[in-house]
Amino acid sequence: MTQKNISKDEAAIYDRQIRLWGLEAQQRIGNANILIAGLRAISNEVTKNLVLAGIGTITLLDHTLVDKAEVDSQFFFDQTHIGMNKAVATCPALQTLNPRVQVIVDEENIQEKPDTYFESFDIVCLFHSDIQLLIRINEIRRNVKKPFYAADAFGWIGYLFCDLVEHTFIEERSKPPPPGSDKSQEPIVTRSTHTEIYQSLAQSLEKNWSNMSTKALKKRVTPIAFLIQILMKYQLKNGRYPNDLDVDKLIKEKDIWLQALGINDGSVLDDSLLKELGLYQTELVPVAAIVGGVLAQEVIKVLSAKELPVQNWFFYNGIDGSGMIHQL
Known part of the structure; x- marks a missing residue:
């Protein structure tokens, strides 16, 4: 990208932000080129916050169409958008929020994109994606030493993963x-x-908890960490997300899945949390807003190069309102 300096108008508009993190940081934000792949309630929150912060360019990548359920959960959509491409439907609202930001629409299927497509962006964020795709794009980004994020929110559960390489x-x-x-x-x-x-997603999923006692696990680790590990390992084994019948089977086999993580006490993960996997396609707006807000803040941290960003997971439990950072 061509580097641009902040104009007098932009300095006035972003005055509070410049006072907070400095002129150089705001200039880096204004020159950043970010990919948002997979448009959902959580990514709406991220794009809204980044556009208002004055990000340089945002590319919206999604080949799917708006349906009725998404109108109910995503504030960029209304009834007139049903049947439209999600990226196309989202773009005008983002431009209205901040006309100075360049918003690029890409209606192609992310699965059909070549590796080179993901190399040029300053930051890549994937939402609600299958684990094979996440691992593939994470490795592409590691090869070019650029930041990668994966995030999701379903039912009362949310998470984000961050790999900044160095x-x-x-x-x-x-x-x-x-x-x-x-x-x-x-x-x-x-x-x-x-x-x-930082560690890659594939490396992080190999985390083994056998060196910690049950008491330590319950005191220091959120059970959402175990839940997400099981979810992603299930996808790697079966090539798909679990449905309602699969969740019932997962609950019966919970001890086997936990033992694969080095955990021999099933009490560290309540069955009620495993049942949340049955809501994998269901978004709750408050959960998406919280996790999306945290992710947008983390992106700003990376671009401003001030403060330590998440290293390397953030887990949110909407049932008890807890959010925890774990380095796996």
């Missing part, structure tokens, strides 16, 4: 002036540079 960021810490100094003196700010190394 990410350098600036950490800022402030402390009060020393005793006896002028009360009007500003806090002392120190800045330090850190680099984080």
Whole structure:
């Protein structure tokens, strides 16, 4: 992309953001080119927040059509959009939110895209995608050393996975002036540079919990982590998502699936959470809004290179309202 500087008008519009994360960070955001693949309620939240933040270019990739259920769960759609391509239907609303952002519509099937298609974007975000596709595109992005995100929200459950390969960021810490100094003196700010190394999705799914006791697992790890591991391993084994009958079988075989993760006590994962897999095609707007909001914030962190982004999973449990970050 051609790098552009922030105009006076943009400086006025994004004044609060520039004060928050600085002019250089806002300029990086304004030059970023992001792919959003798979348009759902969760990706609506992400695109809305990024467009309002002044992202440079967003490409919407989706070959599917709007149906009645999606009108009920996605705020960019209404009854007139039923039967339209989702990317086409979403584009005008995003342009209205911020006409300065370039929104590109791609109606092709992501499964038919060549590897080279995914290499040029600054950040790639996939939503509600099958595990084979996630692993494939994650590896493409690792080869070009660029950020990759996968996220989903179904029933009361949501997650996001982040692979930045290698990410350098600036950490800022402030402390009060020393005793006896002028009360009007500003806090002392120190800045330090850190680099984080990330794992791929395939590597992360191999996480084995056998080195932790049941007590430690229950105290320190959200059961949603086990649920998502089982979900993705089920997809790898069977080539599809579980349906209602599959979920009943998964519950009966729960101990076998947990043992494959190195867990010998089935009490770490309640059967009621496994039943949420039966709602895999169902979106609840509040859950999608929370997880999508977190993901948009993480993208801004990466582009601004300030603060440590998620390393490397965020799990949300809408049943008890808990959200936890785990490095797997």
